[in-house]
Amino acid sequence: MSYAVQQFAGWTLRAQKMPPNPDDIAGLTARAEAGETSAQIDLAFYFEGKGDAGAAAKWMDAAAESGDSLARMQRAAWRLYGSNFERDEAAALREIEDIAETGANPAAPTFAAVLRAAGLGAASDWNAATNWLARAAFDDEPRALAQLSLLQPDTDDGRRRAGLLLGRAAALGYEPALSIIGEEPAPATPKQSTALIVEAADAAEDPSLWRPSEHQIFLKRPRVDIYPHTAPALWRRYIIETATPLLQPAQVKDANTGKRADDPMRTNRVAIIELWNSDLIFYALTRRIAAAMGEPLERQEAPRVLHYRPGEAYAPHFDFVNPEVPAFARELSVRGQRIKTPLIYLNDDYAGGATSFPEANDAYKARAGDLLILRNTRSSGKPDPRSLHAGTPPIRGDKWVMSARTRSKPQIARIWSDF
Numbered sequence: 001m002s003y004a005v006q007q008f009a010g011w012t013l014r015a016q017k018m019p020p021n022p023d024d025i026a027g028l029t030a031r032a033e034a035g036e037t038s039a040q041i042d043l044a045f046y047f048e049g050k051g052d053a054g055a056a057a058k059w060m061d062a063a064a065e066s067g068d069s070l071a072r073m074q075r076a077a078w079r080l081y082g083s084n085f086e087r088d089e090a091a092a093l094r095e096i097e098d099i100a101e102t103g104a105n106p107a108a109p110t111f112a113a114v115l116r117a118a119g120l121g122a123a124s125d126w127n128a129a130t131n132w133l134a135r136a137a138f139d140d141e142p143r144a145l146a147q148l149s150l151l152q153p154d155t156d157d158g159r160r161r162a163g164l165l166l167g168r169a170a171a172l173g174y175e176p177a178l179s180i181i182g183e184e185p186a187p188a189t190p191k192q193s194t195a196l197i198v199e200a201a202d203a204a205e206d207p208s209l210w211r212p213s214e215h216q217i218f219l220k221r222p223r224v225d226i227y228p229h230t231a232p233a234l235w236r237r238y239i240i241e242t243a244t245p246l247l248q249p250a251q252v253k254d255a256n257t258g259k260r261a262d263d264p265m266r267t268n269r270v271a272i273i274e275l276w277n278s279d280l281i282f283y284a285l286t287r288r289i290a291a292a293m294g295e296p297l298e299r300q301e302a303p304r305v306l307h308y309r310p311g312e313a314y315a316p317h318f319d320f321v322n323p324e325v326p327a328f329a330r331e332l333s334v335r336g337q338r339i340k341t342p343l344i345y346l347n348d349d350y351a352g353g354a355t356s357f358p359e360a361n362d363a364y365k366a367r368a369g370d371l372l373i374l375r376n377t378r379s380s381g382k383p384d385p386r387s388l389h390a391g392t393p394p395i396r397g398d399k400w401v402m403s404a405r406t407r408s409k410p411q412i413a414r415i416w417s418d419f
Contacts, residue, residue: 028042028043037066037068040059040060043059044057044059044060044074044084053083057078060074060078069104070105072099072104073107073108075095076092076093076095076096077092080120080275082412089121090122092115092121096108096115097112106136106139109133109136109139110143110279112132113129113130113132113136113144113280114279117283118275118278118283124208124297126208129280130148130280133147133148133201134148134198134200137165137192137201140172142174143176145172145192146169146174147279147281148161148200149163149165149177149200150232150234150235151204151281152165152204152205157199157203161199164189164192165192165197165200166180167189168190170189176238176242180234204280205284207284207287208287208291210288210291211291212291212292213229214227218372219362221359222359222360222376222386222387222388223374224372226373227370228367228369229370230292230369230370230371231285231369232369235285236369238281239281239282239305239402240346240347243273244271244307246272246273247269247270247305248270248271250269250270251263255325256327258325258328265314265317266314266315268391269306269309271305272302272304275302278303282303285303285344286300286303289344289371292342292371292373293340295339295406299407300411301338301404301406301407301411303402303403303404304403304405305401306391306399306401307400308391308398308399308400309394310394310395310396310398311393312394313390313391314390314391315390316356316389318383318385318387318388319338319374319376319405320337320338320339320376320387321338322383323337335407335411336407336408337408338377338406338407339408340375340406341374341403341405341406342373342374342404342405343366343373343374343401344371344402345367345368345369345372346368346401346402347398347400348367348368350394350396350398350399351396352392352394353365353391353392353393353395354366355372355389355391355392356389357388358389359386359387359388374389375387381408
């Protein structure tokens with residue numbers, strides 16, 4: 001096939017087309033009309049690039065109806081995103097689950113797990129999510145094995161299952177599992193039994209049941225709350241390892257265009273964990289964040305893992321969207337205001353790097369696992385200028401933080417590449 005499927009963190013969903021030579025379109029069309037699936041997919045992406053949604057949908061439909069699992073996955077993705085097809089979360093979920101049920105594509109069960117956990121296409125269903133994760137684990141899919149291991153309760157049986165599942169993921173060469181286990185050679189853990197995987201899926205802790213055990217008010221103006229011990233140590237290490245290959249230079253919003261752009265005020269790197277490369281560990285942690293904030297999960301933006309090397313920083317800035325800037329009007333209308341900024345601190349083995357609040361003349365040096373919640377707006381909903389904050393540079397060691405900024409409106413499928 002002449003189209004390329006982009007890989008995200010070890011599994012596949014979104015396809016990114018290598019555009020065909022325009023001189024070949026007539027021949028490509030002839031092959032597509034003759035029923036050649038790869039030509040149909042090529043034409044679908046060609047017409048998407050031309051802005052012809054109807055033709056793109058027509059040819060992706062043709063390829064999908066022939067039974068091509070990647071075309072079916074892409075059609076589901078387009079429906080989920082509302083691209084080329086009318087947005088239809090329920091239809092997207094049905095298609096992904098049908099592919100997963102038939103075993104036609106190994107990526108489908110893990111993505112079905114994410115959709116079920118996130119409540120896209122149907123009400124959030126943790127049992128359904130972990131059952132799909134177990135289906136992938138039956139097939140020895142290492143990321144599914146690692147996720148199941150990290151969701152086990154802290155009991156003797158839970159630790160036993162977790163060790164076997166994580167050991168198997170490491171034995172299969174899965175980097176986050178290898179990192180968690182340590183520098184020792186991966187154990188020759190055999191493929192795990194169906195019975196153990198079913199036990200692990202049944203025992204996986206439902207994140208909706210979690211409630212914060214501690215709460216501290218760090219600042220009143222701006223309002224900053226701290227929830228210690230929100231992110232378990234193994235989750236933190238897993239998130240860092242999963243995000244590392246996705247890091248890219250962080251950007252800021254350009255007030256002239258409303259688009260993201262490079263700016264010397266921000267020198268750190270960021271990994272955006274969109275739906276395509278998320279999993280149940282990210283979902284479980286964002287559920288904890290939602291519970292602490294008292295805000296619906298669907299209002300969270302896609303999580304961002306922030307990486308600061310020594311000397312890298314994010315200068316004082318606001319996270320609210322300035323309603324006085326015309327370039328931000330559409331964003332505010334569609335996505336709503338950023339009302340709260342949660343920060344999960346993934347490590348603390350660095351010097352410097354505090355989160356500063358210039359208007360309060362104070363700064364917070366976090367402990368690993370802490371959740372900090374900054375309120376960006378007043379009770380009236382208007383931006384709070386006291387919420388000015390900065391990520392100061394580490395002096396020694398790397399700093400890792402995860403954010404899932406929360407809006408005043410639901411975020412469609414947590415997929416927003418245009419803002």
